Amino acid sequence: MAGWTTDEMSRLDGETVVVTGANSGLGFEATRAFASKGATVVMACRSVDRGADAADQIRSDAGGEVDGALDVRECDLASLTSVASFAKGLADDYDAVDTLCNNAGVMAIPRRETEDGFETQLGVNHLGHFALTCRLFPLLVAADGVDDARVVTQSSGAHERGEMDFSDLNWEESYDKWGAYGRSKLANLHFAYELQRRIDAAADALGVRSVACHPGYAATNLQLRTAEESGTPLAAVVMRVANAVFGQDATTGALPLLYAATGDVDGGAYVEPGGLLNMRGAPTVGRSNDASYDLDDARRLWEFSVEATGVDLSL
Incomplete structure (x- = not known):
């Protein structure tokens, strides 16, 4: 795996890949890579217009066309109705999905709620993806395919500052924007690992594996949006400097997700950058923090998610 790049990705002709948040940042770079290998990429985007612009950019950068196909569809993870509509449309038009990349997210924003009344970071980063995966x-x-289908869930090193407080998952008592982000990223890991445990426990072989990943410090517009949401002009300046000095580009940041989706990894694996402090470099299989492997917390979060979204798996 040393020095793994997209050059080592196998061809994906005939495969269908769904990427949430495909119009920018890591999702955009992952979409470009999947399409270059011949996959049909369903670009699940909150804004169809921005998704269409991103698809046009990928085609333009490739000289007018890509090996695969790009299918832009609306999917707002802050709306369970939108998630359900997206899933129905996909079921109507596709016979199968080979890879689902739960990539989209928001980071450290002021407290607000989704259309369904969830704290937005938990609602978008975890609950929206939970409902999408189940559907x-x-x-x-x-x-x-020749390999298992995969669910790849994008977490973050920030999961280490997350805590699953089941008495106030929606942060109604008090709110810490970075604590809420960390919780949502820890929830991503609980979901990814619990999904694999449930797949393993199913009576029949399902041919699906669940893998988690994180990009390290990738300089994308996610940090800039966080700075803008803060309302402090200095924050944007500091974030731009931090991105320039410490961040790796989005193309490199997308490698853990791409390796998790196409590389030789087991279900339940955690793919992260293998360089300095696991914040930079080529992807490697590592280990998330001890809290992310807590079986009771994972079970409780799953039960909460089923009740909150009204969706569950029938394995």
Whole structure:
């Protein structure tokens, strides 16, 4: 795996890959890579217009066309209705999904709520992806490739500052924007690992594996949006400097997700950058913090998520 790059990705002709947040940052770079290998990439975007612009950019950069196909569709993870509509449309038009990349997210924003009344970071980063995965799971099971279908869930090194306080998951008592982000990223890991445990426990072989990853410090517009949301002009300046000095580019930051989606990794693996402090460099299989492997917290979060979204897997 040393020095792994997209040059080592296998061809994906005939495969369907769904990427949330595909119009910018890591999702954009992952979409470009999947399409260059021949996949049909369903670009699940909150804004169809921005998604279409991103697809046009990928085609333009490739000389007018890509090896695969780009299918832009609306999917607002802050709306369970939008998630359900997206999943139905996909089931109507596709027989199977080979890879689902739960990539989109928001980071350290002021407290607000989703359309369904969830604290936004938990609602978008975890609950929206939980509902999406559950709704698309029959399409993942239906995939008939040479390898298992995969669910890849993007977490963050910030999961280490997360805490699953089940008495106030929605931060109604008090709110810490970075604590809420850390919790949502810890929730991503609980979900990814618990999904694999449930797949393993199923009576029949399902042909699906769940893998988690994190990009390290990748300089994307996610940090800049966080700075803008702070309302402090200095924050944007500091974030730009930090991105320039410490961040790696989005192309490199997307490598853990791409390796988790296409590389030789087991279900339940955690793929991260292998360089300095696991914040930079080529992807490697590592280990998230001890809290992320807490079985009771994972079970409780799953039960909460089922009740909150009204969606569950039937394995």
